[in-house]
Amino acid sequence: MRTFVHGAAVWDVACPRQPSRVAGVTMAGFRVRDLDTLRMVPHPAVTLLLEFGAGSPVLDGAAGQQQRGSVVAGPGLGSGGAVLARGENVECVQVRLSPVIAGAVLGVSPADLDGAVVSLGDLWGREASRIRERLCDAPSWQDRFALTDALLVRRYEAGPPVDPEVAWAWHRIVGSRGLTRVDGLAAEVGWSRKRLWSRFRSQLGLPPKRAVKLVRFDHAAHRLVAGEGAAQVAADAGYADQSHLHRDVMAFTGTTPAAVAGEPFLAVDDIAWPGREAPARPHLSRDLRLGHRPQDA
Known part of the structure; x- marks a missing residue:
């Protein structure tokens, strides 16, 4: 794990030693004691945020919309500077999914997200809670990455490919x-x-x-x-x-x-x-x- 320092931002960052077994998946782990109003900059990927720490990240969107905990968002999250992240004692695995494989992994097309931030619990039900518990119990970041990758492989192989x-x-x-x-x-x-x-x-x-x-x-x-x-x-x-x-x-x-x-x-x-x-x-x-x-x- 490396420490990222940028102005007032101080984050611990972990990277998997091995690439995902699903092409189009990248992931990183973050531990942030004080996440102070981070602007979410649009990226050409679907974002899957799996949180498991003592704290909980909060995403503040346009028109007062707010999501806590594990979330999913379609490509272009944060367009117009409309989404800000904050929180204390945040620990999470952030996954970037190519839109080409996101539908198979998520079980819904990225189009169904309609540019919004969606609670993973609303999308996956109890499976979201089980993932959180297993990530929390994992003894190391590499174990968390392996657990996450196994989840993504299973879902991807069961889902339909795009044209x-x-x-x-x-x-x-x-x-x-x-x-x-x-x-x-x-x-x-x-x-x-x-x-x-x-x-x-x-x-x-x-x-x-x-x-x-x-x-x-x-x-x-x-x-x-x-x-x-x-x-x-x-x-x-x-x-x-x-x-x-x-x-x-x-x-x-x-x-x-x-x-x-x-x-x-x-x-x-x-x-x-x-x-x-x-x-x-x-x-x-x-x-x-x-x-x-x-x-x-």
Whole structure:
């Protein structure tokens, strides 16, 4: 376990020694004595937060909405700067699920989350309580990661895969870091635009154009955190100009690129989520084989 210090933020962070047996799953463990109003920055993944400590994290959303304990949220959690996290003596395993495999793991499509933060108890019933108890009883972080991975493997193998055409389109967007032209995706998979847009939205929880913008923003935001200038980031990340980057960052976070560069939620990624770079673009014929269960990062 390593200690992350960023301004007033001091967190203990643990990482699994082995990757998940389900491609498209990454996880990290956090122990935070005082979680003081953390802005949740949108990320192109479904977030599964499994808490088990003496305290309990609280997510404050728009219009006074509030969730405590273990939660699930669709891709783009926190858009507009609308979700803040807080709490004391928080211990949790945070799992990031590729939208391609999230439906199988969760038992519902990310689209059914409708951009909201949902209590895991509401989604999984008593299984959520049993998971919490087992995580609390586990003697080490590596045991907790192994327990969590076994849970994810079991649920994933029992769940239905997304359409291989949808999986391929998502891979294409992620592999290009959001620089894919969405108009050509349907032609490349041999579907009509209407069919791809409908299946993509219903199975992954967001339309292709939104997915492109979210993936592009995520890449740009991490470059800002790394200390790169906004003008250079805008040019390299596919924005028309620096003002375009500024508008996109404001839309996703409710704050400026300069403020995003100092967000602990993003700065911790180098410790908590090593190797987060997008994979190379997959081969179309491989991903469109019938019966293929998609692999995603």
